[in-house]
Amino acid sequence: MSSAAVDQQKTSAPILFPRGKISIEEIQRGICEAADLPLERAKTIPAQAYTSEEFYEWEVANLFRNDWLCVAHISQIPNAGDFLNVDLLDEPLVIIRGKDESVRVLSRVCPHRAMDIMPEGYGYEGHGSVAPNSDKPACGHTRFFLCPYHAWSFELDGQLKASPEMHEAAGFCRDEFSLRAFHSEVWQGFVFVNLDGNAPPLAPQLTxxxxxxxxxxxxxxxxxxxxxxxxxxxxxxxxxxxxxxxxxxxxxxxxxxxxxxxxxxxxxxxxxxxxxxxxxxxxxxxxxxxxxxxxxxxxxxxxxxxxxxxxxxxxxxxxxxxxxxxxxxxxxxxxxxxxxxxxxxxxxxxxxxxxxxxxxxxxxxxxxxxxxxxxxxxxxxxxxxxxxxxxxxxxxxxxxxxxxxxxxxxxxxxxxxxxxxxxxxxxxxx
Ligand code: FES
Ligand SMILES: [Fe+2]
Missing domain, CATH: 3.90.380.10 (Naphthalene 1,2-dioxygenase Alpha Subunit; Chain A, domain 1)
Structure with missing residues (x-):
């Protein structure tokens, strides 16, 4: 075979992605290399960017938790007391329209012993974003939140309302046991949440x-x-x-x-x-x-x-x-x-x-x-x-x-x- 033919063979051989695990750094290098090409030379990024759990964890920390993620539209919670539950990146969330009409994104994790305060089947109708057996969107409605485990209750803004039998707990201060409120913003009717709380305001970025x-x-x-x-x-x-x-x-x-x-x-x-x-x-x-x-x-x-x-x-x-x-x-x-x-x-x-x-x-x-x-x-x-x-x-x-x-x-x-x-x-x- 002539050397020209060998060269031809080399250049036309498909570039198979390396099999199995590659490091996060290699995946990142592959993405940057593809992204730096002009559009007319654009190519796909390494397959592992879509299959590697380690790279996914990098994305969770560096693309998702530190940025704005869209979780609801305000028409899903039209009235004070309407709520919608969304589980996002291991965070059980409730999106709630408060008595003051403001929309908040609260954690559903009970500050007592970490129970999800709204597990399915415990009296919160409309749990989730779609009504059962229907493609109609649904939300729930409540006057306050009640954790089913030990009956601690919370106002719609997340403040602890009552905590039975805690009077002997020395130094227990109710104000320190609110449901965690996540950083949220409503933009054009869409509710966005920033899980780490450090993202700069979204609206000025989208003018x-x-x-x-x-x-x-x-x-x-x-x-x-x-x-x-x-x-x-x-x-x-x-x-x-x-x-x-x-x-x-x-x-x-x-x-x-x-x-x-x-x-x-x-x-x-x-x-x-x-x-x-x-x-x-x-x-x-x-x-x-x-x-x-x-x-x-x-x-x-x-x-x-x-x-x-x-x-x-x-x-x-x-x-x-x-x-x-x-x-x-x-x-x-x-x-x-x-x-x-x-x-x-x-x-x-x-x-x-x-x-x-x-x-x-x-x-x-x-x-x-x-x-x-x-x-x-x-x-x-x-x-x-x-x-x-x-x-x-x-x-x-x-x-x-x-x-x-x-x-x-x-x-x-x-x-x-x-x-x-x-x-x-x-x-x-x-
Ligand atoms: S875990 Fe919620 S009241 Fe105990
Ligand atoms: Fe399509």
Whole structure:
């Protein structure tokens, strides 16, 4: 064989990821190396970034606990005393609207002996974010919290209200035994929590995005569809799947591709805190929509949000607020995905739909809601199948360094964000 042929063989051989465990440093090096390439040379990051428990633990400490994670929408807890329970990164949380109407994120861990104060089956109806046997979102309602173990009770702001038979405990001071309050912020109607309490305020970091989404009036929207999923894949597999629309021409060729062809999708240049992609409707569909809007025909979909501009009325927008808040804006709704990572290859997911408040009160709403819940399910199940298949591939000895299409620019930006966090900076500072 000539030396040219040998060279040829060398360069065309697939670069298989090293099998088995590699160190966190090697994974980080692989991510930074991929992120530093220009988009036209973009490639995938090491498979172990999606399979290593050690790297997942690094992410928990360095991407999740020190940043803002989206846990609820305020329409899920509309009245004083309404609550929602979410388990996030080993923190049992209750999101509660207090008597003063403020929204707080409290720990459900009892300061007496660590019992979860609201275990299922102990009288707190509406435990969790979805009503049992239904895809309707649900919340609970209470006047105070009562730990079922030794009956300590707490006000809705977390203060200890009563603690029976503690009068002989020398020096016991009630004020020192409140439920822990986590740092939280409500931005555009979404409740974010920062578990370590040190993240700088979120809203000033998102002023640019706020202007872009103002017309959707998300703070006043109603969450009307919710479905929970147990996922056997890494959280980044879902983020990457949600944000790139290249796969419309594959797994969604019957559902989303006819509406929003992959080749027309495009991504904005790098933002510091978020990634934004645009998914314009096909020309023929734009015309059809204008026609329907003129005729007031909503036989498919919800009515268009009146305050949107012409572009917003004929495209979807995809947003990733780092690290893992996923939003899709459509002319008639906003889709929000809540991610609860559970390990390197497991997560819980809540898929939801929000609509303008006047839509939720119209006469045929129940019928619309049921139909649209089915639509959301139909395309999401396609994504679940590919995400599960990708994780299976990432565990295999055959997974190799892949290349990205220009249509996968959101993935490249996401990797640049992770690389920046590895370096202790933000993506736009690279
Ligand atoms: S653990 Fe809650 S009252 Fe004892
Ligand atoms: Fe998809």
């Amino acid at each position: 640019e995005m706020e202007i872009d989404i103002a017309a959707y009036k998300m703070a006043g929207m109603q969450l009307v569809i919710a479905r929970e999923w147990d996922c056997e894949f890494n959280w980044k597999v879902l983020v990457e799947n949600f944000m790139e629309s290249y796969h419309h021409l594959g797994i969604h060729h019957k559902t989303l591709q006819p509406m929003m062809p992959a080749r027309d999708t495009w991504t904005e240049p790098e933002h510091r805190r978020y990634v934004r992609a645009h998914l314009p409707y096909k020309d023929s569909l734009r015309e059809e929509l204008r026609e329907r809007e003129r005729g007031g025909d909503w036989s498919s979909g919800f009515p268009t949000i009146a305050s949107l501009n012409e572009t917003q009325k004929t495209e979807w927008g995809l947003f990733l607020i780092h690290p893992n808040c996923l939003l899709a804006t459509a002319p008639d709704r906003v889709i929000w995905y809540r991610l609860q990572p559970l390990g390197a290859d497991r997560m819980k997911l809540l898929t939801t739909t929000l609509v303008a408040p006047e839509v939720a009160t119209q006469a045929d709403f129940e019928e619309l809601r049921a139909r649209e819940a089915q639509v959301l399910y139909a395309f999401h199940i396609e994504d679940m199948e590919v995400c599960t298949g990708v994780q299976r591939g990432l565990r295999s000895s055959s997974s190799r360094e892949g290349r990205l299409s220009h249509l996968e620019m959101p993935i490249w930006l996401f990797h640049r964000y992770i690389a920046a966090r590895i370096r202790g900076i933000w993506a736009t500072e690279v």
